[in-house]
Amino acid sequence: MSEEIRLVGIGKTYAGGNAATAALSEIDLTFRRKEFTAIIGASGSGKSTLLGLIGTLDRPTSGRVYYGDTDTSRLKADRLADFRFERVGLVFQHFHLLPALTAVENVLSPFFGRRRGDARAKAERLLDRLGLGAKAHALPSQLSGGEQQRVAIARALVNDPDWLLADEPTGNLDSRNAERFFDLLQELKTETGCGIILVTHDLQLARWADRLVEIKDGRLVGDRGLAGDDAC
Template structure:
């Protein structure tokens, strides 16, 4: 199954990774071709991904949903270069990452991929500004404090640069994480249950920021979530079941998304076995 979204928006130049070709800003942000991921061998093998073909255009917001064990986490890890597929290829910003060595792959993730996690993953000993600039520091780039100030203002944290994460609310900490993801103008931002630890009102504020990053800043967001209300903020929702794509829904309401999810109960007789 091959799914394509609407026309993507160009997002300008991206930082290049040493010894790799620069991103193709005219092509898709993410492309998976025949991606499979198997854990273990023989009769006990788990086929977490059973052959994913997918193209995600730039400047779009995609939510990925599925029942527990459908392969959502494995999909995100393979697409983001955090895990290696057993077969197939992954392209980020026009660069194939499947066969990259770990050093080059780490460099690419630092400069061309942004991450937002449920647990925020901020360093408590650093200030807000230092946390935001950390990807640039790790990538060996000049730490642009003016850009950090601008990005913090975009996520509603103007004046908070000198604070420590512990002085902020959960919603404010997630805003810092979004600013950190935006700082390098990445090819794609991967968000893993970004609202899972937030109350309903704060979750809506964070999702509004991700939506704003796509609509106004030209960012590309891929979000794994279990929450139909969160997925309703996306341009397109992709559904996974038993490690395979099981359909898509464009601009769906929370009710329509929830109904589609209810129809995707895990199939015990699936040949793919349990996914993770």
């Protein structure tokens, strides 16, 4: 299992019109398992782009993303997809549940085209653990926003990932449910030992994390742990 993710000299540039736009420049960071990191920054700062690179959903223009000793830039697309399935769970702001599938079927969706084994039993256990055992066969339209979010979390955990990544997951929740979500993440970190990396614009909620990483205009400008010492 990968104990660390290392970003070395990460840059991301997008071509547009007559000029290229640098979304990220020279980012060096290390993330450790059993650590809950919140990445903060204003809208357009590059934090979601950074999360996409960490999760191998996109490739950097420059630099390398390492999971342990594995340089993900050297993996071909099909192997990278398998690698991501094996190592990473993803939770999105809008959940991206499939409307025609039940809660348990949505949890199982990462296994589409793959051997399931006992995945269904595990999916049902996860939903029960998250308080949704009675709604395993409900459609997303029959679930509240908070319930849909918990289905998305179960989906992200069904493959036993080393890392749970979440992009603005509380953006559609009220403050009470957002706090519950952060509580749940802390419990999951303790119970599973996974590393958690979360992007948020809400500084008050981000302070529930063990570590705050701040991105501004595509650059790393802050890295603080529980002691509050600035590492930059």
